[in-house]
Amino acid sequence: MAVNLQQADASSVLEARRIHNQKLARQHDQTRATWFPLTVLGVLLALPLLQLTGNYNYLLHLVLFTASYAVMASGWNIIGGFAGYISLGHAVFFAIGGYFSGVLLARYGISSLLTAPLAGLAAAACGYLVGLITLKVRGPSFIISSIALLMIARILFDHWEFIGGANGLSLPVTDLPVQTAKLPYYYAFVLMAAFTVWATYRIKHSKFGLGLRALSKDEVKAESAGINTRFYKVLAFALSAFFVGMAGAVWGEYLTYLRPNIFLIILVSANLVLMCILGGKGTIAGPVVGAILIVAFNEIFVATLGASEINILATGFVMVLGLMFFPNGVIGTLARKGKLPRVLNWD
Amino acid sequence: MSDLLQVTNITAGYGDGPAILDGARLTVEPGKVHCIIGPNGAGKSTLLKAICGMLTIRKGDVIFKGERLNGLRPDQILRKGICFVPQERALFPKMTVRENLRMGGYVLNDAKLRDRRIDEILERFPVLRERADQHAGTMSGGQQQTLAMARTLIVKPDIVMLDEPSLGLAPKIVQEMFDIMKMMSQEGVTVLLVEQNAMMGLKNSDWGVVLDLGRTLFEGPAEAVLADPRIQELYLGGRKVA
Amino acid sequence: MTDILQILILGLALGGVIALMGSGLSLVFGVMRIVNLAHPSLIICGAYVSYWAFKLWGLDPIATLPIAALIMAAIGVLLYRLMFESQAKSARYSEMTVLLTFALAMIVEGFLGAAFTNTQRVTSPEYATDAFFIGSLFIPKGQLYAGCVSLAIIGALTLFLNYSRLGYAIRATTQNREAAELLGVNVNLISMIAFAIGIGLAGAAGSLVSFVFSFFPAKQWEWIAMLMSVVVLGGMGSVLGTVVAALLLSVIAAFVGTWVGATWSTMTFFLALFVILLIRPQGLFGEKPELA
Amino acid sequence: AETIRIGASLPITGGLSVSGEKHKRGYELCNKLINEAGGILGKQVELIVSDNRSDPATAINQYERFINVDKVDAVYGTFSSRLTFPVGNVLSKYNMVHPVPSGGALRIYAQGYKNLFYFQVNAAEYTGKDVIGLLKEIKDPADAPKTVAVVHADDFFANAIATGLLGQKVIDPANDKEIADLAPGYFKEAGIEVVMEEKWPEEGFNDWLNLANSIKRSGAEMIVGLTASAEEAVQLMRALKTVGASAKLVYLSQGAQTEFIEGVGNDAADGVVIHTTWHKDVPFKSTLAGKPFDNADFVKAFEAEYGVEPDEDSAIPFAVCQGIEQAMVGAGSTDNAKMGEWLHARTKEQPVQTVLGDFSWDDLGLPVEKSHIMTQWQDGKLTFVYPTGQFEGIVPFRYPKSGF
Amino acid sequence: MLEVKNLCKHYGGIRAVDGASFKVEKGSITALIGPNGAGKTTAFNCISRTVVPTSGEVWLDGERIDNLRPHKITAKGLSRTFQISRNLADMTVLENVIVQARCRGFADLFRPAVSAEERDKAMSILDFLGITRIAYEDGHNLSYGQKKLMDLAALLMADPKIILLDEPAGGVNPTLLEEIVGHIRALNAKGLTVLIVEHNMDLIMRLSHRVVVMAHGRVICDGTPDVVRRDPHVLEAYLGGVLEEEAA
């Protein structure tokens, strides 16, 4: 279909242009494999049946652990992935959630499984207030201010005698038998993870989510497009704090021990960031995939390398390799290359 | 071979994306002004980027003074004598105007020569002289464009490739710009420019090229391009297309 | 009165050391837009060089500073080639470096831990635990020397980056990589050199820190937050800002530590950061961002 | 099973790694010796050590893994109070015998866990008793320190010691229940005035010179430094030296390691007193694999294995391992309930014998009637100066300290 | 409709806008021209408040807007384009366009990002501008002209009352430009007010009802196109005798 201007007339050039454009146009697929997450959820809900055949507590523990991280990483993803504000201070909300429910449990005996949403709200309220201050700056300054937030919270919690100060607060242990002791927490985390993933999906595909993505790229442009960037990002921060706080609440009871230096360490936040980056920041499936991968790596390292500094070294290496070969995370990079399995495409 | 630069049917694209250019040709003769026109997104800027080494060429050759340039880095190509001013003004926003000019002469090893030429330029463009110590990023659109253009005058290469030099310039300055280009070509610098201000561009050129669909559709003397009714209709806004 | 003066002196002395550690970080960010989270761990690397030189041959850590800097710069070249080169072209390079250097910090920590264990080390030249006594006041020698040497290094490097041809090329490459390339800069080589300078600087700081603080691989986590807040407070990328912020905060922290309680002294750094973010988001000497 | 499996999760990396690594050596050496002597109950012992990175969640995770996946027969405790606290909870849920090498805070034992056995001297809160005991050794009572400056890290263990010294209450914040009231405190009891009390944060503290300066200005005759790590002890001592502090006595809770003397220097370290549970020269008698195995044997074996002298951090886990071995043999099985019963049945006459001396426990799991060993740096060597009259090899207490 | 009173924006010693005052009548197409660095873009920035003016007032429909946040101003029906296109990377062109549709605070959490009507409308605008093929392309991977067109499309999406165009023709192919001009005229006929900065004199003369000329941060001339093109100051400072040449 060689068009030569010497011979062709204008309309044939226009026609050729249309065909050319069609050839170059990028296609868009919006179909979703809804059955996939539902199946996964079904399997997870049925998993505890294994307990009837023996003791699979450790397996349940691993799934529960992964689910808790999936909740937190997905929550983090709202501010870090969608809005592009990398926070290394989310451990604060983890702690607020944990302590909020923990104190209620210790003093009034109300299980955190019931108070978790309240704990989430408490975390969200704090997130909202903090966000008003720290979200004024972006980029590296924000990252650092979030670390500072963590440090401040740490010092305050360390001094707060009501909640045990630096020595911590221990919570009552469940009196359930070993076989079923984990189940309440298991279901709580699995359901919370399902809810969080669903919620982030809805958020991402709302006007709000679109606005967050816009302001993550260019705040000035987003403002002039009519987006109330300040409100959006502060709300995003609060929402993400909500999920992390909720996870913290249940985690605290599961751990039975609350202590600033369990909750308020940068490693907790760093893990969230790591999971999102590795899985794919700003994607829906990314944080979940990231959580699974990181927990799995951890297990493998502990099992094969055992105890040594090599462990940290290996984690660092995995991260570097991940970043080098999947600069947009597993999900993000595969999507860019058009190789993402449809079941994982929720973006 | 009298051609200074020859581009034969090249194929090129961004990353591993589709081929944006597929069959682009170009012949550049020394000392003349060449003007490339075409609709938005045709691949004009892509062609210039491919020539100067910013994109990998998948097929075809770029031959400069009988030497193949494929696979060289932009800084190497500059040292061979091809200078490129991209469309997104390639300035250093946090450096002052003077520092930007100094970077323009980075390849010159002779600092004295470089400083002399900078002085010449500041002489010629009073806007820049007034703002010699302002950060380039805070200048107005047109001022930035002026600076980007002026910077090429420091090296005095064999070929300058300009991507829409008139963009955002006030009419008075546009005229000056084309005058400078004429003068450059008289001094023996070959000019290759892309213009959407096509009338103005072609009027001030010797040779015209039409690029559309990622290919070269037409090449000829500028007057011939201007005169062609189909080209007028399709690219010059001459008549409203149905 | 002498009490106040003494606290002031001690605050400044500590501030000098923090400034020394932070200014490298700030310089690297200002010139290369790299937030080097591995800076503290690389400082520890440099400190190990001086430590072993001191332990094995009794060499003075200040004398071994150039060696530490060179060794670290060489490592920097290697790291750049292995980890950063392939990312340098990406538009998200700056963001990527935050993550890559975070990973690097872990690798360095793991490696040092495996090689030297997490036992704390410190070099003990005479002056490290000595002071100039002036009447009832004293000025700790170690801090004083470290501060002066680092001031000289940072000053020299700032001049170099602002006025030399190489410095121009480095800044240009950071601001607009494509443009620099089009103007004839071999951007890859330049990025590598810039990176090596940054890492070398950490090495140099390490030599000085080796006799002021005791260190071990995992110590980096304690430093990073403090250094970062100093850098942000001073204004990202402003070396002068970093130095001023470090001195100022350390003095305040010294007073807080003495009069309010030592547990609160570290809080000063982070609280100050928040206050600054409230009233002046760009930091003391930073450039105003768009859309205030 | 053909082998007996024992699991231990230790902080091999992270903030507590120095001690964690040494604990690992203690456990490993002990099990190696047991296996060479034919194992326990005729079975070889397989030790599984995991790194918990000083992180409580990981520690819990790993003990669950030991119990559920690795199906271990017994566990060894982990290092530090902050890890032991949550681990105690898990192990108690699974009814495992929990031998604690480190975790001296009283609150851990007030939780009501069964089968908790502490393998050190006493709860941290009671450490001060032996400090005062040492002060009684000063020849001229008129010369004894009359004022003291107590500085400590805001750390579980350091806080606990300080609580005892200063006579505060131990409260469970969960329900404001009083666990113990230590008033008036050892110093007040001994008539020593506390002229300064200060704590520094657990992490990120740098302002040592200022702290040292405050100590100096307080003019205290005795300095008590309760640190969270040996590193802090070095920092504190170097700062005291720099500011030219002068006190008659310096007592630290940590600083018995070689790194201490290397960082501080012989002169400044001279005369510094440190409490410990173990010292290489103390002639404790114990058994291993049914045969006599004294402290000196331990030191020799350790040096042969690792080429360095052991310290407290390896001796304690070694003792833990001995205790579990004796419990298995005593109970005749690896049934944890039976082992627990056997351990609880120990008395002063029929103790568990370890390289840390004899152990028998009260109901809470705290050892009965043991005292700390007070060591002192003298001419670059760590000697032991207290308790007097119990063992051979004791060196006279040097007082006052000759300056920095 | 839009009134700027004594607007000033100083950067240190540089007076980018220095006491400019002008009015844009409702329903008119007003052009703002002037030499490079005259302060046109800065004036735009002050009106839409992407920069904070040093002093002066901006009134929109009898309401003072120079102390509102930018998104509020947009909500009042004033939209703008940027001279140097600011597009959103990692978002498709379609999303880039739709993001301009109205924001409603909390309720946004529960509205779909891209509704069917919005998609259809956006696609028809893209189609008109001839850039449908890049609808799902990353907003960053566009040619210069395509970015300008995308900006324009976004503006048309928002249904504003007044639009501020900063050099919309720069880098756009003349043939396409003809169509855009026609479209703007049609919108104007339906009541849209337009303020346009452009260096393409031909376009300005054909399109605008009134022309405001700025130089050195001040308004030096204000009137119909015909008046302006004959003003000697304008000729000297800006046009450089181009028009006479064309006339000749």
Ligand SMILES: Nc1ncnc2c1ncn2[C@@H]1O[C@H](COP(=O)(O)OP(=O)(O)OP(=O)(O)O)[C@@H](O)[C@H]1O
């Ligand atoms: N960085 C990039 N990555 C991927 N595709 C790109 C990139 N830049 C441009 N393209 C695509 O290449 C095509 C040609 O772009 P090019 O910039 O060469 O156009 P042009 O002819 O210069 O147009 P204009 O006149 O608008 O500047 C466009 O369709 C665009 O979508």
Ligand SMILES: Nc1ncnc2c1ncn2[C@@H]1O[C@H](COP(=O)(O)OP(=O)(O)OP(=O)(O)O)[C@@H](O)[C@H]1O
């Ligand atoms: N942030 C800033 N700092 C300092 N000077 C600035 C800044 N922004 C703009 N200026 C100066 O203000 C003047 C007006 O700039 P503006 O961008 O408004 O010009 P303009 O009229 O849009 O010109 P053009 O037609 O070239 O786009 C210019 O001289 C410019 O250098």
Ligand SMILES: [Mg+2]
């Ligand atoms: Mg182009």
Ligand SMILES: [Mg+2]
């Ligand atoms: Mg402008």
